[in-house]
Amino acid sequence: MDTILCTCSIKSRLLIPSLQMFVSESCSWHVYDEDMARITNFDSPFALPAELQFSFTKEIEIFYTGGKHICSSDLASFAEYVRKNWDKDEFFGYQFLNGLNPMMIQRCSKLPKNFPVTEEVVKGLLGKSTLEAEIKKGNIFLCDYKMLDGVRGNVVNGEQQFLTAPLVLLHLDHHGLMLPIAIQLGQTPGPENPIFLPTDSKHDWLLAKICVRAAEYCVQEVDFHLLRTHVLAEVFTLATLRCLPSIHPLYKLLIPHTRYTLHINIMARNLLITEEGVFVRLLRRGTSSLTYSSLCLPENISERGLEDVPNYYYRDDGIQLWNIIYRYVTGVLQHYYTSDEHVQKDTELQSWIREIFTNGFLGRSNTGIPESFQRMEDLLKFVTMVIFTVSAQHAALNNGQFDFGGWMPNYPTALRKPPPKEKGQTTMDTILETLPNVSTTVNSMAILKVLSINSTDHYPLGCFPEELFDEEVPCRCIKDFQEWLKLLSGRIEERNKTLKHPYTYLNPKNVDNSVTL
Template sequence: MVDYTVTVYTGDIANAGTFNNVYIKLVGTDGESKQTWLTSYIWNLSFIRGAVSSCTVSCPVSIGKLVLIEIEQHPLIFFTDSWFPAKMEVKSPEGDTYNFPIYRWITDNEVHRFREGTALRVFEDDHPLGKYSRDQELEEREEDYRWDVYLEGIPHSMRSEGPFDLPYEVQFSYIKSTEFLSTAATGLSDLQLTGLSESTENWPDMDTIHRVSCSKLTDISEYVQKHWKEDTFFGYQFLNGLNPMLIQRCSVLPINFPVSDDMVSFGCHRSLADEIKKGNIFLCDYKRLDGLKTNTINGKKQYLMAPLVLLHKTPDDEMVPIAIQLKQTPADDNPIFFPTDSEYDWLTVKIFVRSADFNEHQLNVHLLRTHLLAEVFAVSLLRNMPMVHPLYKLLVPHTRYTLQINNLARSSLISKTGVFTKFAASGGKGVKTLLKRSLSSVTYRSLCIPDDIADRGLGDVPNFYYRDDGLKLWDIIHRFVQGVLSFYYKNDTEVQKDSELQKWISDIFEHGFLSQAGTGIPEIFTTVAELVKFVTMVIFTCSGQHSAVNAGQFDYAGWMPNNPLTLQCPPPTTKGTTSEASMMKTLPAVNATVQGMSTVWLLSRQSTDSVFLGQYPVDHFSEKMPCKLMEDFQGELQVLSEAIADRNNNLKVPYTYLDPKVVENSVAL
C-alpha cells in the first residue's frame, strides 16, 4: 500500500464551514484511488471556517501523476449545508506535492471535479478524464453564465433574475453584502439629509446648500466647495476630475463653434490661430448629448445641454476656459459666452457644462466604458475558460463582484424606479439613447490609455496626473501580463490554436462590441503580442480605469453645484439676463440633490474586504514563474504608490485615484 496525504483548507469567509461528511477520490495518469471519507482526529471540526486538516488516502500502488480530484459531500443528518473549500494539497508517496485550487461553494451532494493547479491549455490537455472534466465544466458554465440583452444597441449582460440568482462564487461576500446594504440604507442619515429626500422645493441660497453638505466632507470635497467657481479649477477638472476622457488638443476649430480673434484675448498680440498652432488650445465637445430627450422631475421638464468648451493652457501651465457655447448649432439665441461676461452669466454657463459632464461621465465614461465592458469580459471568461486555463487564472481576480454590482446598478440606478432614472436629466429614455451613442464612440484605441492619450494629443500637457499615473500603471500591468502569458505561449502558433482563447475574444467581439469591426477590437488573436495588449487593456479597464472614474465621485459631486445631475431651467439665450436668483432656480430641487449626494456617497465607499491591485489572496497559480512575476508586479506597484504619494505632498489637490493602494482589482463598486 502507498499513502497520499491530503491537506484540506476551508475558506476563511463567513459560513464557509460544513459539518457534512466529505469524500475524495484521487485520479492519476496510472489509475485512481477508491472514494475515501476525509476525516481526522478532530472529525467534525475538520471543515469549519478557516480550518486546515490532513487525512490519508491509501492505494495498493502508485496512481502516477495526479490529474484531478473528485469531491463529494453528504449530509450528516437531514440536509446538505454549503461548504467553501479554498484548496487542497496532496503529497504523493514519491514526495511530490500537488495543488488543487477550488475556491468555490459546494452546495449539493453531486460529484465535483477539480484539476491540479498546473495551467493547461486545451491543446495540451490529453488525459481522457481530464478532457472530460474540462468539457463538463464548460457545459455547466455555459448554462450558469448566459448572455442577455438588457437594451438593444449596448453591450450584452448576464442573464439573471436578481443578485441572488447569480452563481454563489460571483456573489458578494457576507461582509460586502452587509456593508453595501447598510450604506445604501443609511446614506441619507449618514449625510444628515433625512427629511429632505421628499422635498420638491428649490434651494433658497448657497448658504443652505453649504449647511447640508458639510457633514461628511473629504479633503477634496471641502476644496471643491471653496473653489468650484474658479476658472482654473473648472479647467483642472477636465484633466484630473471625474471625467478626464473628453478633453483633446484642438488643431482646428469645429465649424459649429465660431470663436474668432476679436472674441478672445491672449495678450502680447497673440492670436487664437497662434495659440492653436502652439498647441495651447483644447476642446471639450459634448455632442453625444445633443437632442437627448430629458427627464421630467417633480412635474418639471429638465434641461441638459450639449456644450462646446474651448480651453487655453496659460503660460503658468493652468487650463482655463475661454469660450463656451451651450448648444451645438450656432444661433442668435445660442450665444458664445466668455469669462468677460457678467458674473452670473459665466457661472451659470459653467454650471450647465458641469451638469453635461455629470451625465456624460456617469453613462458613458463610468457605466459603459468600465462597468458594462467589465461584465462582458467576465461573462466571456467564465463561459469559455475552465479553471485550469492560464488566462482564467490570470483574469478571474479581476471579475470579483462585478456581476452582482452591475445587477444592482440595473435594478437600483437605471431601472424604471432607479435613482438615476428618477433624478438625472438624462434618466429614462435618455439613458438608452446616450448609451447607444456612446458605444459607437468606443474604439479599441480609446480603451488603451497610451493610444488614447496620443490620439487626443495630450502627451505633453502639464499637470495631467491621470495621464502620468495611468501610463505608468499601464506599463506595469503590461510587463506583468507579458511575463505571465509569454511563459505559457512560446510562439504565435500556440495562440492561434488555443480554441478556448479564440472563443473568449470572439464572444467579447460579438456580445461586447456587437460585432462592429470598426471598433478595432480583435475578432481573433494571431500573435502573442496581440493577446498581451488586449489582456493588459482588460485588467487596466477593470482596475485602474474604473478607479479613476469612480473613486472620486463624492469628492467632486458631493458638492452639488460642481456636478449637478440635472437642471430645472433653460440656459440663458441672451447675455445679461441671469442673476443669483435665476441660478438658484436652475439648480436641481432639494430631493434630486440629496438623492444624488446619497448615491455618490454609496458609490465611493469601499468595503473592508476590498482586494487591491496586485493582491492575490486566492492561489490560482502553482508554477514558480507566475508566482515570481506576481511578486515583481507587487514590488513595481509599491514603487509607483510611493512616487504618487511623494508627488501629492506638493499638490493643493492630491490625485490619488490611480494609486495602487486604492485601486481595486475589479469593478466591485
C-alpha cells in the same frame, strides 16, 4: 502598502464544481437592448452562485452607508475644498485633466465649424497672443459634448429636467493652468446660442459653467463610467466564465479581476436605469462610438494630443500602471504561449475573444476590437486593456465621485431650467432655480458617497485572495507585479506631497482588482 504585498493564504479553488456547472448550464448572454452590449441573463444578483455574489460584509456596508448619508446633513469631506473653489476658472479647468472625467479634453488644431470663436471674441483673454498663434503652439484645447445633442432630460418628481450639449474652449497659459475661454451651450450656433466668455457678467459665466458641469455628469456617468468600465467588465467576466475552463492560464490570470462585477451591475440596472430613460439613450450613442484605441491608454492619450500637457496626473500615473500591468501580463502569458502558433491554436482562447467581439462590441469590425488572436503581441495588449479597464480605469472614474460631486453645484445631475438664450438676463435666483432641488441633491450625494468608498473586504490591485498558480514563473511574476505596484505607490505619494491638489485615484493602494462598486 502591506495589503498590496499580502501573501495569499487561501489555496486555489479553481475547479469549483458548483460554479463550473452553473456556468455551463445556466449562464448565457441576454439582449438588454439591440444597440448595446449583451449582459448576463440573470435579473437578480441573488440568482447568481454564492461565489459571484457580494459577501455579507459588503452588502451590509453598502446599504448602511447609503442610509447613513441620506439621513446625514454632513456630507462634505474633500468636497469642502470643492465648495470653496468650484466657481473658479482654475478649478473648472483642472477637472478636465484630473477630475472625474479626464477623457474628454483634446488638443484643438482647428476650431469646429459649429463653434465660431473668432479673434475678436477672445480678444484680451490670451494675453498679448492671438487665438491663431496659441492654436499653432498647441495651447488651445476643446471639450465637445455632442453626444448629448438632442437628448431630452428625464422628468423627475413631475418636473422636466434639461440637458445641454456644450462646446468648451480652453487655453493652457504660461503658468501651466488650463483655463476656460469660451463656452457655447448648444451644437448649433446662432443668436439664441451665444458664446459665453469669462469677461461676461459673473452670473452669465457661472451659469454657463454649471451647464457644462451638468453635461459632464451625464457623459461621465453613462459613457465613460458605466459603459466603458462597468458594462465592458461584465462582458469580460461573462466571456471568461463561459469560455475558459478554470485550469486555463488566462482564467487564472483574469478571475480575480471579475470579483463582484456581475452582482454590482445587476444591482445598477435594477436600481438606477430605466429602459427608456436618458441613460439608455446615451448608452446606445456611446456604444456606437466605442473604439479599441480609446480603451488603450497610450493610444488614447496620443489620439487626443495630450502627451506633453503639464500637470496631467491621470496620464502620468495611468501610463505607468498600464506599463506595469503589461509587464505582468507578458511575464505570465509568455510562460504558456511560446509562439504565435500556440496562440492561434488555442480554441478556448479564440472562443473567448470571439464572444467579446460579438457580444460586447456587437460584431462591429470598425471598433478595431480583434475578432481573433493571430499574434502573441495582440493577446498581450488586449489582456492588458482588460485588466487596466476593470481596475485602474474604473478607479480613476469612480473613486472621486463624492470628492467632486459632494458639493452639488460642481456636479449637478440635471438642470431644472433650459439653458439661457441670451446674455445679461441671469441672476443668482436664476442659478438657484436651475440647480437640482434639495431632495434630488441629497439622494444623489448619498449615491455618490456609496460609490466612492471601499468595503472592508476589498482587494487592492495585485492582492489576490487565492493562490491560483502553482508554477514558479507565474508565481514570481505575481511577486514582481506587487513590488512594481509598491514602488509606483511610493513615487505617487512623494509627488503628491508637492501638489496643491494631490492626485490619489491611481495610487495602487486605491485601485481595486475589479469593478466592485
